[in-house]
Amino acid sequence: xxxDFPRKVSIVEVGPRDGLQNEAVILSTEDKIDLVNQxxxxxxxxxxxxxxxxxxxxxxxxxxxxxxxGIVRHPGVVYSALTPNLQxxxxxxxxxxxxxxxxxxxxxSFSRKNINCxxxxxxxxFKPVLAEAKNVGIKVRGYVSCVLGCPYEGYVDPxxxxxxxxxxxxMGCYEVSLGDTTGVGTPLATGNLIExxxxxxxxxxxxxHFHDTYGQALTNLVIALQHGITTIDSSVxxxxxxxxxxxxxxxxxxxxxxxxxxxxxxxxGVNLEAVIAAGKTISQKLERQPSSRVSREWVSHAV
Ligand SMILES: CC(C)(COP(=O)([O-])OP(=O)([O-])OC[C@H]1O[C@@H](n2cnc3c(N)ncnc32)[C@H](O)[C@@H]1OP(=O)([O-])[O-])[C@@H](O)C(=O)NCCC(=O)NCCSC(=O)C[C@@](C)(O)CC(=O)[O-]
Numbered sequence: 114x115x116x117d118f119p120r121k122v123s124i125v126e127v128g129p130r131d132g133l134q135n136e137a138v139i140l141s142t143e144d145k146i147d148l149v150n151q152x153x154x155x156x157x158x159x160x161x162x163x164x165x166x167x168x169x170x171x172x173x174x175x176x177x178x179x180x181x182x183g184i185v186r187h188p189g190v191v192y193s194a195l196t197p198n199l200q201x202x203x204x205x206x207x208x209x210x211x212x213x214x215x216x217x218x219x220x221x222s223f224s225r226k227n228i229n230c231x232x233x234x235x236x237x238x239f240k241p242v243l244a245e246a247k248n249v250g251i252k253v254r255g256y257v258s259c260v261l262g263c264p265y266e267g268y269v270d271p272x273x274x275x276x277x278x279x280x281x282x283x284m285g286c287y288e289v290s291l292g293d294t295t296g297v298g299t300p301l302a303t304g305n306l307i308e309x310x311x312x313x314x315x316x317x318x319x320x321x322h323f324h325d326t327y328g329q330a331l332t333n334l335v336i337a338l339q340h341g342i343t344t345i346d347s348s349v350x351x352x353x354x355x356x357x358x359x360x361x362x363x364x365x366x367x368x369x370x371x372x373x374x375x376x377x378x379x380x381x382g383v384n385l386e387a388v389i390a391a392g393k394t395i396s397q398k399l400e401r402q403p404s405s406r407v408s409r410e411w412v413s414h415a416v
Pocket of ligand 1: 168228
């Protein structure tokens with residue numbers, strides 16, 4: 114394990130996709146566009162803008178093409194989308210997504226609940242997606258869900274996570290994001306997981322995607338940073354959850370990650386006050402408080 118921290122971290126903002134996909138109230142397309150624009154204005158350089166999945170499975174993402182069509186594209190910002198199959202990739206290409214992501218699981222039960230097929234079927238389904246994406250020059254990210262536990266199976270063997278991760282990289286994903294889908298991970302388990310995965314995949318091809326259900330996400334991120342991971346997924350206002358994982362609360366909040374990293378002297382290029390403002394706007398539309406503690410305290414200091 115490395116003990117020194119990186120000087121820079123790249124944040125992948127997943128709020129407009131992972132953050133919103135589980136919301137029962139369907140937000141207007143304009144509100145989603147406004148959110149993406151505010152996040153880009155806050156300095157976020159990688160924004161997961163939508164998802165080209167079945168609208169029957171995830172109704173909130175049904176207007177992703179319109180969201181892509183309506184955003185103001187900032188130079189240097191990568192606007193990405195989830196694509197579970199070729200149909201999704203085609204839609205993402207039409208929407209001019211800069212990057213796409215395929216998503217697998219380390220747990221068989223979650224794979225079936227989430228994308229209606231086994232892990233090996235999902236990997237076989239991703240092969241033509243990767244081939245076509247390469248053909249048209251679009252980079253593909255991979256996700257592995259349930260890396261520290263599964264809502265249906267409980268314990269997940271880190272060896273399975275390492276194996277699915279290695280498979281995604283060998284198929285052509287340039288990066289794999291390790292998803293603690295239900296936020297059950299704790300620091301030692303996180304360290305052990307990353308050690309297993311980095312036994313088969315270079316650490317600079319990994320990202321940490323931690324949900325904060327049990328309040329462990331920031332601590333686990335410090336462990337990930339110590340192990341050399343420099344790409345962190347987070348969601349503005351701590352929005353989030355997976356419709357096919359009961360108990361998957363919000364992702365770690367972007368505001369909290371930016372605050373923590375700034376305090377550690379690690380550069381992100383993100384303006385904390387601007388991201389807090391974006392979080393407050395979207396939370397107001399969803400009629401709730403941001404789950405970000407930094408955002409809540411920032412408000413009380415300002416009053
Ligand atoms: C994968 C499928 C499509 C399989 O679903 P299926 O029912 O097995 O698929 P199918 O091929 O039999 O098609 C059924 C219908 O879906 C349509 N369809 C098929 N593909 C598409 C598409 N791309 N876009 C739009 N429509 C599509 C297709 O056209 C057809 O329509 P019909 O003829 O019945 O009207 C479905 O299970 C699905 O969409 N699942 C998505 C689930 C999802 O989005 N989950 C959340 C994201 S994963 C996550 O959040 C975890 C992550 C990434 O954040 C990391 C972490 O935290 O762990």
